[in-house]
Amino acid sequence: MPTLLPVFVLSFVLQWAVDGLLARLGFYANVWHASLFRFSLFVCQFGAIGLALYQ
Amino acid sequence: MATLPAEPAAPSWKELLRDWAAGEGRAWTFVFKTLLSALLALWLAFRLGFDAPRSAMTTVFIVAQPQTGLVLAKSFYRIIGTFVGCLATLLLVGLFAQQRELFLAAMALWVGFCCVGAALYRNFRAYGFILAGYTTCLIGFPSAMRPDAVFETAVARVSEVMLGIICAGVVADLLLPQRMSRNLVATVRASYRDFVVFVDRAMCGRLDHASIEQAHDRFLAEVMAFEAQRDAAYFESPDARVRADRLRLLNAEFMAVTTTVHTQHQLMQRLRRNEHRQALAALAPMYKALAQELLPDGRAPATAAEAAPVALRLAAFRDGLTDRVAAARIALETGDEEELLAFDSAAAMFCRLTEELHDYTASYAALAHPARQARKPAPRYVPHTDPITAVLSGVRATAALLVVSAFWIASAWPNGTDAATLACVGCCLFAAAPQPVLAVRMLTRGFLWGLLAAFCCAFFVLPHLDGFLLLALGMAPFIMVGTKLLTNPATAGIGAGYNIMFSTTVGVENVTRFDPVALLSSGIASLLGVTVAGLAFALLVPADAPRLRLHLVRSLRRKVLLASFGRLQGLRHRFENGTRDLLSQLLAGAARGSGEDRRLLRRGLAVLEVGHTVIGLRQDAESGALTVNNRAALHAGLRAQARFFSKPTPQRRAQALDGILRVRGRIETALEQHGLDAPERAALRRIHIGLHQLRSLLLDEETYEALSAVERAAAPPEPAHAA
Structure with missing residues (x-):
């Protein structure tokens, strides 16, 4: 389990940056459910990094 | 007086339903959401095979708040605090693992330091400090017994906290969210509208002293509420995050303009007291003109978009103001010199007021656009920090932890860990509360009820149940009671204590133990710990002591x-x-x-x-x-x-x-x-x-x-x- 923790933290930081960028670009105005989108984005990042590192 | 009020029409069931949805409905939504996230966290923790699944559940209760923004803000600072706390623990255990006295003393100092930080910041950042202190106790005490496992304990605890946070955040944000940003928008609109109406009335001398003071009291509260909401909405809504600078600028300008209105009003009062009739007569048309610009058609702009034309009109008014003042001054130049000076100062203040009103309105209007830079660099929110109170709360926490630790060492108490941890939590959590003793008392009452509930649940309900689904169903009523208490401000302290105590002592673990004595002694130890914290607040220079208060009152003048x-x-x-x-x-x-x-x-x-x-x-x-x-x-x-x-x-x-x-x-x-x-x-x-x-x-x-x-x-x- 400890192996996933760094990935989680990494994707958290990444999410923070990407989210800020998208908000600045006004991207969320075109999204139907912004919080669902944000959450899904996080899941994608977490999954992608985790798979890339540990598969 | 003689006429009876008309009989109110019976409300239709739709209205009744809407009322319920806005009040109790919201509370119950929160209760079910918290229940869901707690059980989700517990289930995931079991599935992932964590050492202490209950601490994921406790985390959910600690960050549980009705508004999504508050949950996310608390979670964010909780993550940071947990990390810092972990690092501090690793350091402390590395340095003093063999010497329990030194270890506890260093721990007490660290907790005191965190408390000083919490008392200095007093917003969500304070929460980060609290968590840094609290996590150190949470990880430090168990791992001081087994120094070789400190790293694993730290990682496990961080993982559990993260899991709890994720569950709480996701449920809060995705299921029937109650948005902080909506409150923020409402606050911004209401303060602008109220303020403009207030300026209009105050300028025309239609308000008495008491209602002006009341209005200033309200504005003050609005400034503080605005800052807290802005801070929380930042994490919740991308919109608020993009507008963060502009919102900060808006709040700063609101503060400035309320003071100027007050000063202007005082100047007018002085003019009236000194019977400077000519000056008053010269100023009155200017006030009327300003009021007309502020309230087009006698109505305050309701949204940021509606404020944009008002800002333009105010700018035009400001540009013509110098000529207006000069024209009004001519009538006074032949008269009394003192009166002329009084007029000049009132006119200068009026110019500043116009300028600031324009700035405030322009900043408000700028919020309507999704992406735009703030008009000026936005100043930071600068809270008042009082070093004496902060250091005192640090000393209090250190002392409480030292006392509990001394008792722990002297009596070889097996549950000393619980007591010490809770003493630390109590001291940190209420370091900046206005009435800490009362808050600790509420928490203690919550703990008592929570302990009772945990006992009933663990020994009368859970033994009959098998499997996670039944476990969840068995625990649900107990959790709901505590969470419902949280929704009422009067009992929120009790609810928080109840939930924390219940989730930590009910003892849902990977391997179920049937041990009433262990449950009770750990619960009693926690109660003792929190009581020591309460005593520290009550005895060691109480935060509401007259002397300390006098010091604060003096600082206000200073x-x-x-x-x-x-x-x-x-x-x-x-x-x-x-x-x-x-x-x-x-x-x-x-x-x-x-x-x-x-x-x-x-x-x-x-x-x-x-x-x-x-x-x-x-x-x-x-x-x-x-x-x-x-x-x-x-x-x-x-x-x-x-x-x-x-x-x-x-x-x-x-x-x-x-x-x-x-x-x-x-x-x-x-x-x-x-x-x-x-x-x-x-x-x-x-x-x-x-x-x-x-x-x-x-x-x-x-x-x-x-x-x-x-x-x-x-x-x-x-x-x-x-x-």
């Missing part, structure tokens, strides 16, 4: 010293913000309707008024229009005034007045000289007006009363003379 001697860069905002923050802290602890709150408010407003005048004078003195001697005289006058504010005695008041009169004489001589260029003359006239204002403030009996009255009320009774 804020003028900040205005007199602080670094000029950004001083206006720092002074304004700090004073308002301190004032709201004081008001939070004042009994409402006792007269104390009104005295405090009056003092705060007087301090704001004086401080802004002083800062204005200092800024003009820097502009280079004064000769070296005049500048020295001005600074001497300001110093005399500052001495008065550090201790208001009649003698110092006379000295301050004397000093100001002397500078005023010098400035008048300088103004009579020929060969001054226009900017120099303007600066000199501004200084002249500023000195006049400062002098009339010092002469004002009401202001003097406001500055000395609170001490008399708050001071401890004089000791009787010993014979």
Whole structure:
């Protein structure tokens, strides 16, 4: 389990940056459910990094 | 009086339903959401095979808040606090693992340090400090027993906390979210509307003293609420995040303009008291004109988009104001010199008011656009930080932890860990609360009920159940009781204690143990720990002690010293913000309707008024229009005034007045000289007006009363003379 923790933290930081960028670009105005989108984005990042590192 | 009120029509069931959905409906949504996220966290923790699944559940309860923004903000700072706490633990265990006395002493110091931080910041950042202290105890004590496993314990704890946070955040954000950003929008709109209407009424002299004070009280509360909501909405909504700078600027401008309105109103009162009828008559049409610009068609703009044309009209009004003032001044130039000066200062203040109203309206209007830079660099929110209170709360936490640890070591108590951890939690959590003893008492009551519930649940309900689904169903009613308590502000403290105690002691673990004695002794240890924290608050310089309060009341007056001697860069905002923050802290602890709150408010407003005048004078003195001697005289006058504010005695008041009169004489001589260029003359006239204002403030009996009255009320009774 400890192996996933760094990935989680990494994707958290990444999410923070990407989210800020998208908000600045006004991207969320075109999204139907912004919080669902944000959450899904996080899941994608977490999954992608985790798979890339540990598969 | 004689007519009876009309019988209200019976509300339709739709209205009833809507009412329910807005009140109780929301509370129950929150209850079910919290239940869901707690059980989700517990289930995932079991599935992932964590050592202590319950701590994921406890995390959910700790961050549970009705509004999504609050959950996310708390979670964010909780993550940071947990990481810092982990690092500190690794360091402490690495240094002192063999020496339990040294280890506990170092731990107590660290917790004290975290408490100082929490008391200094008092917003969500404070929460990060609290968590840093609390996590150290949580990980440090168990791992001090097994130093070789400290790293695994730390990683496990961080993982559990993260899991809890993720569950709470996702459920709060995705299922029927209650948005903080919506509250924020409502607050912004309401404050603008209220404020504009207030300015209109106050300018036309249609408000009495009490309702003006009430309005200022409300504005003060709005500034604080706005800041808290902005901070939380930042994490919740991308919109608020993009607008963060603009919102901060808006709040700063709101603070500035409320003070200016107050000052302007005071100036008008003084004009009325001194019977300067001509000056009043010359000013009245200007007020009317401003009110017309502010309220087009007699109605305040309801949204940011509607405010945009108002901002344009205010800009046009501001540009024509100099001519307007000059035209009105002609009628007075032949009359009394004192009256002319009074008119000049009121007119100057009016110009500033117009300017600030325009800025505020323009900032408000700018919010309508999704992406745009703030009009100016937005100043940070600067809370009032009182080193004495902060250090005291640090000392309190250190002492409480040391006492519990000493007892732990002396009695070889197996549950010392629980007691020490909870003592630390209690001290950190309420380091900045206005009434910490009351808060701890509520928490303790919650703990008692939580312990009882945990006992019933663990030994009467859970033994009959098998499998996670039944476990969840069995625990649900107990969790719902605590969470429902959380939704009512009067019982929120009890609810928090109940939930925390219940989730930590109910003992859902990977391997179920049936051990009532262990449950009870760990629960009692936690209760003892929190009681020690309560005792620390009650005994070690209580936070609501008269002496400490008196110190804060004095600091409010001494804020003028900040205005007199602080670094000029950004001083206006720092002074304004700090004073308002301190004032709201004081008001939070004042009994409402006792007269104390009104005295405090009056003092705060007087301090704001004086401080802004002083800062204005200092800024003009820097502009280079004064000769070296005049500048020295001005600074001497300001110093005399500052001495008065550090201790208001009649003698110092006379000295301050004397000093100001002397500078005023010098400035008048300088103004009579020929060969001054226009900017120099303007600066000199501004200084002249500023000195006049400062002098009339010092002469004002009401202001003097406001500055000395609170001490008399708050001071401890004089000791009787010993014979």
